[in-house]
Amino acid sequence: MIDPRFPARLLEDLSQQRSTEGPRTRLNIDRHGDESEELPPGLVPFARDGGGGVWYLDVEDCLKKGVGAIFYLHMSEVYGDTRYIAASYDELLQRVAEGLHPRDMPTFDELASRQAPKSVRVPGIEGLVDVERVHASTGRPAVVTVHDNARCEGGFVARAGTSVYMTDAGRIQFVTLAERAVVDGIPCAGDTVLALHPKTGRPLRFTPAEPIVVDGLPLAPFHEVMVEDPIYAPSVSGMLARDHDVEGLPLAAGTQVRLLRGKLDQGTLRADANVAGTLLPAGTWFELLSGTLYRTRPPAT
Incomplete structure (x- = not known):
């Protein structure tokens, strides 16, 4: 879409449908791009990369990088996969011409995880864990490694040394069982992978211990x-x-x-x-x- 708050150079490129291609990525100008449900309304799409990625301009400084800052998010990804690319449209064009690929830049989740704490306790898991990744959207752990066999919310036990994946709301979504467990009425075998629906807790991937x-x-x-x-x-x-x-x-x-x-x-x-x-x-x-x-x-x- 054409937003009057866009900088003059971007408005001109949009009116001319003028696309830009660098050595490693493209800006296919798109006047009718769909806004992302993952990003605030102040992030307005203006171009695609031809592979499902969308370029956004922050017209309201929603993400606190300044009005006119450029962000990138693939249509299949979530908020934590967003990448800050440049402070302005002019800077974006220069960086694309120099060989920028959006995947060169860290995601919000990667930035939030740089100081992930070790040997801590997190809600829903008994015992100490190392936080490996953090949800930028909420600041909650996304992936933790349990030190010892650890009882989790839901009654099952995570196997020592394995990763437990958690939603941005704090629910356990993926775990390796240390022992047999009954989950939502289903007897699950020990030493197997258990994946749960992120909202209902219903088992989506499991190994039954009985027919x-x-x-x-x-x-x-x-x-x-x-x-x-x-x-x-x-x-x-x-x-x-x-x-x-x-x-x-x-x-x-x-x-x-x-x-x-x-x-x-x-x-x-x-x-x-x-x-x-x-x-x-x-x-x-x-x-x-x-x-x-x-x-x-x-x-x-």
Whole structure:
């Protein structure tokens, strides 16, 4: 978008849709860039780099680097991945011409983590930890290493010497279990990875210590289960505990299976079957894409 608070040179480049390219990055002028939900409204987008990265100009000094300061954030990243690039648009053009790449500059999280404390206690984890990374947005730990086996909020125990990942709200999101634990009613095996939904605490990645049924799939113990993105692209995958039919297809015990948005996405046949209009022999692994046979792997010989 064109903002009257932009400096004169940027307003001219925007009106002419004049893009700039340096040895290592580009400024593709974009008059209609979407504002980021991660950054304050005073950070106004004015260009893209052609790879998903967006250049922003701070018209209100929201981030305290001065009015007109330039920041960079990829569309897939969050606030802590923001990078301060230059004090002005003129300085940005000069630095791009000299070979600047935005990834050369530290992120907000990296800057906040430079003085991360060691041998401290943090909420939600018993015992001492070393803070490895900090959320710039809240100042809370993002990644810590536990000194000894440490009981965590939620009742499970983190294995000594491993990293625990935490959200910017202070919730544990990723941990290596030191011992068996029951999490949200699911018995999880010790010495395995546990990933939790950042808001609900629901296990998204775990290794069950007992047979379990997830979305109608009978899954085997001691094989990792993945329950991914339960909102936008819900899926579940794991090892079948026994022969099981899904959508009329005979699937084999002891093989990987996956449902995507409640529909069969991949599996291995235990008997000959017609899969999306193609007859496949027993033992064939297949993958579907929008209900169409995408690829197959013949039975092992």
